[in-house]
Amino acid sequence: MAASVAPVYNDSGPKIVFPGDFTHMDSSRRDFLAAGLKLPAAGLAASALVAAPAPAELTYRTLGKTGLKVTPLTFGGGSITDPSLVTRAADMGINCFDTARIYAQGNSERLLGVGLKGKRDKVVLMSKTEANDRAGALAELDTTLKGLGTDHLDVWFLHARDNPAAISAGCVDAQETAKKQGKTRFLGVSTHDPAAVADHIVGLGKHDVVLFTYNFSMGAGRDAAIAKLRAAGIGLAAMKVTTPSGGGFGGGGGRGAGRGPGVPAQKPGAHLAALKWALKNPAIATATVTMTDTDALDENFRAITERLNPEEEKLLAVVNEDIRPAYCRMCYQCDGNCPKGVPVPSVLRYLAYADFNGDFPMGRRNFEGLPQAVRQVRCGDCGSCAIQCPNGVRVQERLVRAQEMFA
Ligand code: SF4
Ligand code: SF4
Numbered sequence: 001m002a003a004s005v006a007p008v009y010n011d012s013g014p015k016i017v018f019p020g021d022f023t024h025m026d027s028s029r030r031d032f033l034a035a036g037l038k039l040p041a042a043g044l045a046a047s048a049l050v051a052a053p054a055p056a057e058l059t060y061r062t063l064g065k066t067g068l069k070v071t072p073l074t075f076g077g078g079s080i081t082d083p084s085l086v087t088r089a090a091d092m093g094i095n096c097f098d099t100a101r102i103y104a105q106g107n108s109e110r111l112l113g114v115g116l117k118g119k120r121d122k123v124v125l126m127s128k129t130e131a132n133d134r135a136g137a138l139a140e141l142d143t144t145l146k147g148l149g150t151d152h153l154d155v156w157f158l159h160a161r162d163n164p165a166a167i168s169a170g171c172v173d174a175q176e177t178a179k180k181q182g183k184t185r186f187l188g189v190s191t192h193d194p195a196a197v198a199d200h201i202v203g204l205g206k207h208d209v210v211l212f213t214y215n216f217s218m219g220a221g222r223d224a225a226i227a228k229l230r231a232a233g234i235g236l237a238a239m240k241v242t243t244p245s246g247g248g249f250g251g252g253g254g255r256g257a258g259r260g261p262g263v264p265a266q267k268p269g270a271h272l273a274a275l276k277w278a279l280k281n282p283a284i285a286t287a288t289v290t291m292t293d294t295d296a297l298d299e300n301f302r303a304i305t306e307r308l309n310p311e312e313e314k315l316l317a318v319v320n321e322d323i324r325p326a327y328c329r330m331c332y333q334c335d336g337n338c339p340k341g342v343p344v345p346s347v348l349r350y351l352a353y354a355d356f357n358g359d360f361p362m363g364r365r366n367f368e369g370l371p372q373a374v375r376q377v378r379c380g381d382c383g384s385c386a387i388q389c390p391n392g393v394r395v396q397e398r399l400v401r402a403q404e405m406f407a
Contacts, residue, residue: 058093063209064209068235071094072279073303074097074288079359083111097126098127101129117149129141155184157209158175162191163193164196187207188209211237213240215278216277216319217244243357261401273316275287332345340377351402353366
């Protein structure tokens with residue numbers, strides 16, 4: 001039986017949280033949630049008699065000029081194995097769900113559709129296309145809609161567009177066509193490098209939402225792009241907010257073991273702190289977190305009921321130093337600087353999928369999309385690397401590992 005809890009969150013801080021039915025949980029889970037909800041565990045057990053409040057008691061953030069009211073937490077559907085987790089998230093009141101055509105070779109959209117059956121009109125549904133041309137994008141959209149079991153998306157993103165050229169006229173035309181056909185309500189771009197594409201997106205004036213990488217390891221590095229996009233009324237959604245906290249997808253109490261040299265095991269509380277860090281920025285309407293099980297879902301849900309506290313800030317500072325040699329902050333300062341053409345920030349990101357998220361297939365799939373000449377480069381053959389990362393990443397060492405694992 002799914003738990004139903006509805007947080008009340010506003011700019012003055014976390015408020016009362018209404019407990020729902022926690023009787024199905026063992027005592028450790030009740031204690032865990034009690035800690036998060038600032039209630040005694042016994043109170044949670046007794047509260048099973050209290051009817052769960054309607055999801056309308058949740059507060060929302062506005063997704064820019066779309067006017068959509070979204071929960072600060074978006075269910076990231078990249079790694080779904082059981083549609084009942086999706087249903088549970090919706091029952092808890094999460095109203096924003098994100099996927100992509102490419103996730104799990106289409107199985108993500110399929111399982112998300114099953115989990116949201118009968119709930120489509122209550123949620124904001126987002127998906128993405130990796131296609132690079134008009135016809136390909138429109139064909140992908142039809143497959144997406146079929147997989148999700150719906151006739152329209154709320155936001156349809158061009159997926160992973162990290163430079164202006166990737167937001168091609170053909171793809172934007174496909175998006176506008178889809179909107180006219182009623183297949184999507186709003187248009188979006190997802191990017192790992194918002195600074196590179198913000199001016200282009202604002203200049204085009206076609207897009208309503210930008211989904212971009214944003215986490216505590218980046219500090220203020222995204223602030224200028226955020227301000228630019230926000231001034232244009234574009235709704236902002238964050239992704240990869242918890243990746244540098246390590247430990248695999250979704251949190252769930254720090255079960256990660258750390259993978260690879262220089263990748264520390266996840267510290268307890270780091271995942272939750274990372275998510276709270278992103279949500280403390282009021283410019284961020286919602287943060288997408290990939291969730292794989294109920295523990296992760298419940299832990300992530302806590303982030304919309306609590307504020308980042310000083311102890312958590314200190315914890316994130318420690319984690320930030322721990323991961324420095326291994327985690328690329330995606331500042332893109334080194335992009336284009338390898339004389340052999342290695343797209344360093346991208347390859348380091350692929351490696352982070354494996355080492356920080358525990359998703360080797362995602363890392364390898366991305367690596368295999370690189371041109372053959374790039375895949376054949378061996379960084380171990382360089383006496384020294386031409387790239388000195390100002391953020392302390394051991395670039396050559398990390399790239400050697402990526403090539404050993406993926407090539
Ligand atoms: S390797 Fe360093 S310089 Fe290059 S994108 Fe990553 S953090 Fe920035
Ligand atoms: S080690 Fe050599 S090939 Fe690899 S990124 Fe550095 S300069 Fe480029």
